[in-house]
Amino acid sequence: MDTFVRPVVGVSSCLLGASVRYNGGHSRNRFLTDELNRHVDWLPVCPEAEIGLGVPRPTLRLQDSEGAARVISSATGTDHSDDLSNVANRHLGRLARLDGYVLKNKSPSCGLFSLPVFDGDGNRLRGTGRGAFAERLTTLLPALPVEEQGRLSDPALREHFVERVFAHARLRALIEGEWAVRDLVAFHARHKLQLMAHSPEGYRETGRVVAKAGAHDRERAAATYAEAFHRALAVRTSRGKHANALQHVFGMISPLLDDTRRHDLLAGIEDYRRGNAPLSLPVALLRHHCTAEDVTWASEQTYLRPYPETLRLRHPVSV
Incomplete structure (x- = not known):
């Protein structure tokens, strides 16, 4: 039987069935709760509930403010952008040890792609916004595999995300342990075809890092390899x-x-x-x-x- 490093994955709490959405409901995702749940440990976070907005609560929207998209309460006009961003700052110690994150799509706090942005009168201006928590998360941890719940219904995107999560966990387990250069060489050798299937140039780049690993201190070698490794696997395969x-x-x-x-x-x-x-x-x-x-x-x-x-x-x- 194969033994896998068990990944730790952040997730919008509502996707696991927690009733924390603005309307008091949830958005349980069955792939996460019924399938992936058996193989990962979760770190659930609801930024809106965490900053005390309550359940249920008035809806939020992204509103343009001098070219920046801010998270505004539709009922009070209060700007919650900084508070939502600070949730990621407060959790950074735990977030830095994650192997992936699944965010609620279409959420002004957690949405990752093409959220609508409105003007002060509620007129839609564009559809390129990103939730405040999601924006801060991806800024703090640019190499972390992150995906929206809605996109996980696409088999290719789902497979790519899960593949990256488990690869991230394997590399994290290596780096957090007591490893020698020979261990990094062995790790790279086992991932040769996986890297090639995503990015032949990425495979060559990681190989160059491994070849020079003995000339640098462990932390620098590990950080350089991890950056190249995650960049290569982030490339969609074909x-x-x-x-x-x-x-x-x-x-x-x-x-x-x-x-x-x-x-x-x-x-x-x-x-x-x-x-x-x-x-x-x-x-x-x-x-x-x-x-x-x-x-x-x-x-x-x-x-x-x-x-x-x-x-x-x-x-x-x-x-």
Whole structure:
């Protein structure tokens, strides 16, 4: 059985079912509560409740003020922007140890993408705002995997987010422990294909950092590697890059297989590349043959097991 580092993930409290929304309700997300919940530890935060706005409460909106989007109460006109930002400041010690964050979409405090911005008369001006808490969170922790709840309904975005969360947890566990350069080298070797599947240049950059790690102090080496590692995995992958990574594994085990098994593997990779099969099909075939032929380097690649199998995130054909 695979052993995974258990990530710690921040989350808007309402997404776990807490009745803290402006109307006294919640926005429970079943993927988070019924599936991901078994594999992560949560840090729930409701910025609006935390600053004492109450439940239920008057609605908030983003309002333009000299070119800046401020969070204004629709009932009183009070500006709550700084208070909401300070929630992230107060929690920074805990937030810095997170491996990801899921925010409530369309929220003036937690919304991440394209929130509507209004003028003082309530007329919509543009749709490029970001919630005050979300803005401060992403400023403080730019490398943290962060996603909106609404976008998790997209299989590709969901898979990418979860993959980054578990990779973040693995690197955090390494850096927080007593590690030597050889441990960083081993970590990088296990993540080779995963990095290549997202950013070949990112793989080369992280490799250069590892090669020079012994020449720097541990903290500097770890920080430089972490920055390059997270930047590489933040790049969206594609069918072509996935197929290239699969071909790399195939190349490792091909000499050990007979013609029939080689043909089956190549057919599985090609079916995926053409969009006729899910990524899980060639991955399962490669894992099976790597284990059967005892190809240790390939079987230990995190690319083949980036997160627990029970999440079934590579099963949709669209991924």
